[in-house]
Amino acid sequence: MGLSNGYPMGMNPYLVPALKMTPMLIARLFKEFSPGQFDLRPDPDRFTVREATAHLADWEPILRDRIRLAVESPGATIVGMDESERALEQGYASMDPFTCLDSWTAERSKTVDYVSRLGPEDFSKKAVHSERGELTVADLANMIPCHDVYHLDHLVWMLDRSKTIDTW
Numbered sequence: 001m002g003l004s005n006g007y008p009m010g011m012n013p014y015l016v017p018a019l020k021m022t023p024m025l026i027a028r029l030f031k032e033f034s035p036g037q038f039d040l041r042p043d044p045d046r047f048t049v050r051e052a053t054a055h056l057a058d059w060e061p062i063l064r065d066r067i068r069l070a071v072e073s074p075g076a077t078i079v080g081m082d083e084s085e086r087a088l089e090q091g092y093a094s095m096d097p098f099t100c101l102d103s104w105t106a107e108r109s110k111t112v113d114y115v116s117r118l119g120p121e122d123f124s125k126k127a128v129h130s131e132r133g134e135l136t137v138a139d140l141a142n143m144i145p146c147h148d149v150y151h152l153d154h155l156v157w158m159l160d161r162s163k164t165i166d167t168w
Helices: 015-030 035-039 049-072 083-090 097-116 120-124 137-164
Strands: 126-129 133-136
Touching: 015 097, 015 137, 035 049, 049 083, 049 097, 049 126, 049 137, 120 137, 126 137, 133 137
Parallel strands: none
Antiparallel strands: 126 133
């Protein structure tokens, strides 16, 4: 297996550290929220903190399975999902955020383990997403920490917004 700085060729050297880091960052952020802040919805089009955490836990195995599909069945089709519909179907609004954080962290460890075992040739394999088109394994893997950062930013925004709600 060809290596670049200890990582398989084709793997972004920041991928594994980023995958490991984001659950820890959100766990730290959780300490800043009071229990009542987990269900605030200052933006009607965005998840609450509770729902965002349930979403991360729910989607981790989905994202990992998409990578696995591209590795094991190059050219396979990945079917897009409606995230809002899935949130309702799975009951994100009633899930315990701390349990979801623990679940996400455990699932993320599985993702890190799987991605870390891929060979250089795996990162160029492709699947076809029904909404996004052709994506390589590298694309799919690197989308995960980008997805994390989107939700991390959302939670930071929620914390800032919740400190100003009803303070007048």
